[in-house]
Amino acid sequence: MALLGAECTALVREDVVIDAHQGYPDQREAWDSLGERMRAHVAGEGASRLLGVVGLPEASYWLVQLCTAVEVYPEAAAAVSIIAEDERLSLVTPVVFARLLRAALGIPFAQALREAIPGGTAERLGLVERAEPAANRPLSQQPLRLTAAELAAALGDEPASDKGTLSVRREPPSAGTGFARAFVQGAAELLRERGVLCIRAASSRAGRQLALDLASYRGESALLVTAGEELVEPAEVWRLRGGLAIVDLSLAAGARGFSEAWVQRLARHQRPLVVIAPWSTVTFELATVDVEGLDPQARLRVWSLGLGDESRAAGLASRFGVNLEEVRAAVRAARDTARLEGRMEVEGDEQTLAAEVMAQGARRMGRVVSRLRTNARIEHLIVPPAMRQALEDIVAWYRAGPRVRGEWHLAERSPLGRGLSCLFAGPPGTGKTFAAQCLAGTLGLNLYRIDLSQVVSKYIGETEKALHRIFEEAESGHGILLFDEADALFGKRSEVKDAHDRYANIEVGYLLQRLESFEGVSILTTNLRNHIDPAFVRRLAFILDFPMPDARTRRTLWEQSLPPRERWEPSLDLGQFVERFPLSGGNIHNIGLAAAHLAAARADGSLRTEHLVRATYRELEKNGMPRSRESFGPLSTHLPGR
Structure with missing residues (x-):
């Protein structure tokens, strides 16, 4: 088109002026032949596949093609310079483009010009851009050029945002699907017919899995774009190609500018397109598929696809x-770990893969939780026999869960209460948090302590949003949620006297609902059991009351908190401390640690009675407990200066 236009321009006598609105009246046979080839090209699949958009006007498509030709072929750049009659200009101008399109395709000059001046579709989509706009040139004479991202795509490189702000995760297609194939097929048909499909997901994890299944069913890669608090630019999504575009809006519901109109704008020029949005916020008038979580069969299929071995997948899927997406990341991380350790097998055993899943989960939990690292087991906990039996029952309940829900299908009878929620109540220092650590260590799970300062927000709705993210992430099975001092979040609902009370009650109501539907393990600890909202009680599988330790238990706690017995001074007698000070396990642990430091500071490193006395006095002082000479009795002689 450019060369033919340059040839016609060169043949025009200098004393003849041809109206640009008429294109080129000469060499009509050549122009008609070219026009037929161009229309045949647009009618084929090549045009839509190249641009990756639907609804792009034909004129804009040829504008992008002409700008590409100028970049790739020097003779095309020279040709547009001849047409523009300006040897300094080797880029396409709107007038040059409109004249060529009028001659080749008969598109009205004004219509073609409208697509090339500022605000045209191709420029709005980020396919072309203005090249050094000049104030002394008409808009129709402002030169256009292809964007760097489009040029890279035309040359066969991976598409990217020219501003570098769009993060795209590319996942290759798999051999099968996680969800049932009939369900995926139905969703794929909706996507094919409508061009845009909204996945309304109770769980972002499940929504992304269905999106991956759709891409695999279509035999193409998934291009995953995750929108956060800052919404992505639609123009950057419009340029995606080489796979199924998937935009995850699960975290964008509260973002500034998020609306149905924004989603409709996103879907205007990128088809096919899959949009994942949170269940409670979607009202979009798009073809919609509702998705809950991953059931046991889907989990097994997902792990089998990721590992390529169903026998290895069963244990991990349970x-x-x-x-x-997460299984593949865990497999890659396990292979990297094996190489760093110099091991030949790089597939990763079940233990290594489980550790990688847990590590990934801990990173995703973010700043709203604190991960409590522990190697403790239930056998390390000093509690009465009945308490130990109750903790062992919790372990058995968790491990039998897949059988009860999967093989016996008891979960189908009641969709709520499928998780394991426990309440640990008792005075401070009686071992509630340590018991949670022992459970996590025994079950091989992370333990996440909820940071209330990060969760509870003064802004309406922010607390629920933070809790939703915590619960959803923990439901994948890599960790236990520990709500320390739970009465702050799970307290009794108050009488509504003002707006603050009303929204506080809404937060408690949300917690009631979310805890009931939670499928993971949650532990609530409180010093004030009577302050817990009674509505929570029936949602709890176990309620354990941690008593203050008796004399026999205190002796065991003292012995475990102190350095090895060979470090003790022969005259050291624990009996006096056990009988005189009815302390909790937490207090005894603190005393033992302080006394160990006092002993280690001495040259011989021996633990003496005076070390225990001084450490005990400081612990009593710190907690505001009685610490008179009478309470220490004969031990008071080891309190120098008091």
């Missing part, structure tokens, strides 16, 4: 409800 523990972790993750999607294929």
Whole structure:
């Protein structure tokens, strides 16, 4: 088109002026032949596949093609310079483009010009851009050029945002699907017919899995774009090609500018397009598929696809409800770990893969939780026999969960209460938090302590949003949620006297609902059991009351908190401390640690009675407990200066 236009321009006598609105009246046979080839090209699949958009006007398509030709072929750049009659200009101008399109395709000059001046579709989509706009040139004479991202795509490189702000995760297609194939097929048909499909997901993890399944069913890669608090630019999504575009809006519901109109704008020029949005916020008038979580069969299929071995997948699927994207990441990380350790086998055994899933989960939990690292087990906990039996029952309940829900299908009878929620109540220092650590260590799970300062927000709705993210992430099975001092979050609802009370009650109501539907393990600890909202009680599988330790238990706690017995001074008698000070396990642990430091500071490193006395006095002082000479009795002689 450019060369033919340059040839016609060169043949025009200098004393003849041809109206640009008429294109080129000469060499009509050549122009008609070219026009037929161009229309045949647009009618084929090549045009839509190249641009990756639907609804792009034909004129804009040829504008992008002409700008590409100028970049790739020097003779095309020279040709547009001849047409523009300006040897300094080797880029396409709107007038040059409109004249060529009028001659080749008969498109009205004004219509073609409208697509090339500022605000045209191709420029709005970020396919072309203005090249050094000049104030002394008409808009129709402002030169256009292809954007760097489009040029890279035309040359066969991976598409990217020219501003570098769009993060795209590319996942290759898998051999099968995680969800049932009939369900995926139905969703794929909706996507094919409508061009845009909204996945309304109770769980972002499940929504992304269905999106991956759709891409695999279509035999193409998934291009995953995750929108956060800052919404992505639609123009950057419009340029995606080489796979199924998937935009995850699960975290964008509260973002500034998020609306149905924004989603409709996103879907205007990028088709096919899959949009994942949170269940409670979607009212979009798009073809919609509702998705809950991953059931046991889907979890097994996902792990089998990720590992390529169903026998290895069974154990991991019973523990972790993750999607294929996360399984692949765990496999890659396990291989990297094996190489760093110099091991030949790089597939990763079940233990290594489980550790990688847990590590990934801990990173995703973010700043709203604190991960409590522990190697403790239930056998390390000093509690009465009945308490130990109750903790062992909790372990058995968790491990039998997949059988009860999967093989016996008891979960189908009641969709609520499928998780394991426990309440640990008792005075401070009686071992509630340590018991949670022992449970996590025994079950091989992370333990996440909820940071109330990060969760509870003064802004309406922010607390629920933070809790939703915590619960959803923990439901994948890599960790236990520990709500320390739970009465702050799970307290009794108050009488509504003002707006603050009303929204506080809404938060408690949300917690009631979310805890009931939670499928993971949650532990609530409180010093004030009577302050817990009674509505929570029936949602709890176990309620354990941690008593203050008796004399026999205190002796065991003292012995475990102190350095090895060979470090003790022969005259050291624990009996006096056990009988005189009815302390909790936490207090005894603190005393033992302080006394150990006092002993280690001495040259011989021996633990003496005076070390225990001084450490005990400081612990009593710190907690505001009685610490008179009478309470220490004969031990008071080891309190120098008091």
